[in-house]
Amino acid sequence: MRAATTTRRGGIAALGVSVALVLGACAGGLEPASPGLGGSDVEPPAATAAPAPDGPAETEPAGSGTALAALEMLPVKGRAPKTGYTRDQFGPAWADVDHNGCDTRNDVLARDLSRTVTDPDTHDCIVLSGVLADPYTGTRIDFLRGQATSTAVQIDHVVALSDAWQKGAQQLDGEARRQLANDPLNLLAVDGPTNSGKGDGDAATWLPPSKAFRCQYVARQVAVKQAYALWVTKAEHDAIAGILSRCPDEPLPTGGSAPDVTPADDSADDSAGAGGPFANCDAARAAGAAPVHRGDPGYSSRLDRDGDGTACE
Known part of the structure; x- marks a missing residue:
C-alpha cells in the first residue's frame, strides 16, 4: 500500500478545482459507493423542497463568462415525461471514458479526497482510504473502502441522470449520455446520506445544506446543462437565478469532457x-x-x- 497522487489521472486531475479547497467559497440520481470497481445504482427517492435563498437580493447584470450569463442562454421548458428512463440508458456505471486505466468512481475519489491510499495491485486505481472535505455539508468524512463503509462517501451526479433524461438527454445519442454520466464536471464526491436525500432533485427542489457551496453547486449545474444541450424548467431557472444573484461574478466551471452535442429539435x-x-x-x-x-x-x-x-x- 502506498500513498497515491492524482497526477497519474491526467484528464480528471486537470479539471482544476479540488472540492476540498473550495468549501469557503460562495455557494442529482443516486450513485452509492460500492466495494467493486463498477459501483452500483439505486433509483433515487423523491426529492424534497429545496431551502429558499436567504432574504431578497438585487440582481446585477451578468458578466461574460459567468454562470449567471450562461443561465440566461439555457432554454426554459416544461419537464418531459420520465417514460423510458433507466440507469442503463447512460451506459454502464463508472466506465473508463478517459482511458487512463481507472474507472470514473475511483478517479473522482482520487481527485476529491486528500491523504489518499491506493491499492498498488490495481496500478494505484482503487482508492482504499482518504479524507473528504464534504462540499454539501461542510464536514470532514474519513473514507474507508469496504462493504459496510464505502457508502459513507458517494459520487453524486450534480445534474441527476433522471433529471437530465426529462430535460433533453433522452434526445442525445447513447455515447453522449454515457459521457454525461461519467463527465468529471458533473461528478462530486460527497456525504452519502446527504446525496441519498437529494434523489433526482433539481435546484428548485434540493440545494446543498452548506450555503457556502450553493453558488458553486448551481454554477456547475448550469455548465453541465449548457455542455449537453439540456434545458431548465421555469422554477429551476428562477431558483438558480436567485442564488446566483448573490454571487453574480461566479464563473462558469470549465474542463468537462462533453462531446459535440446538437440541441434537440x-x-x-x-x-x-x-x-x-x-x-x-x-x-x-x-x-x-x-x-x-x-x-x-x-x-x-x-x-x-x-x-x-x-x-x-
Whole structure:
C-alpha cells in the first residue's frame, strides 16, 4: 500500500478545482459507493423542497463568462415525461471514458479526497482510504473502502441522470449520455446520506445544506446543462437565478469532457405532460387550455409565434 497522487489521472486531475479547497467559497440520481470497481445504482427517492435563498437580493447584470450569463442562454421548458428512463440508458456505471486505466468512481475519489491510499495491485486505481472535505455539508468524512463503509462517501451526479433524461438527454445519442454520466464536471464526491436525500432533485427542489457551496453547486449545474444541450424548467431557472444573484461574478466551471452535442429539435419540445405538446392552437382551444404558458402541459415554442412564453393567445 502506498500513498497515491492524482497526477497519474491526467484528464480528471486537470479539471482544476479540488472540492476540498473550495468549501469557503460562495455557494442529482443516486450513485452509492460500492466495494467493486463498477459501483452500483439505486433509483433515487423523491426529492424534497429545496431551502429558499436567504432574504431578497438585487440582481446585477451578468458578466461574460459567468454562470449567471450562461443561465440566461439555457432554454426554459416544461419537464418531459420520465417514460423510458433507466440507469442503463447512460451506459454502464463508472466506465473508463478517459482511458487512463481507472474507472470514473475511483478517479473522482482520487481527485476529491486528500491523504489518499491506493491499492498498488490495481496500478494505484482503487482508492482504499482518504479524507473528504464534504462540499454539501461542510464536514470532514474519513473514507474507508469496504462493504459496510464505502457508502459513507458517494459520487453524486450534480445534474441527476433522471433529471437530465426529462430535460433533453433522452434526445442525445447513447455515447453522449454515457459521457454525461461519467463527465468529471458533473461528478462530486460527497456525504452519502446527504446525496441519498437529494434523489433526482433539481435546484428548485434540493440545494446543498452548506450555503457556502450553493453558488458553486448551481454554477456547475448550469455548465453541465449548457455542455449537453439540456434545458431548465421555469422554477429551476428562477431558483438558480436567485442564488446566483448573490454571487453574480461566479464563473462558469470549465474542463468537462462533453462531446459535440446538437440541441434537440425545438419543434418536439416543451411537453410537461405525457401527451406531448398540442398539435396546433385549435387543439389547445378545443381542450380548453388556451392560452398555453411556457411550462404548462402541452406548451410548445412552435405555437408561441412571438416568443413571449404564451402560446395560442
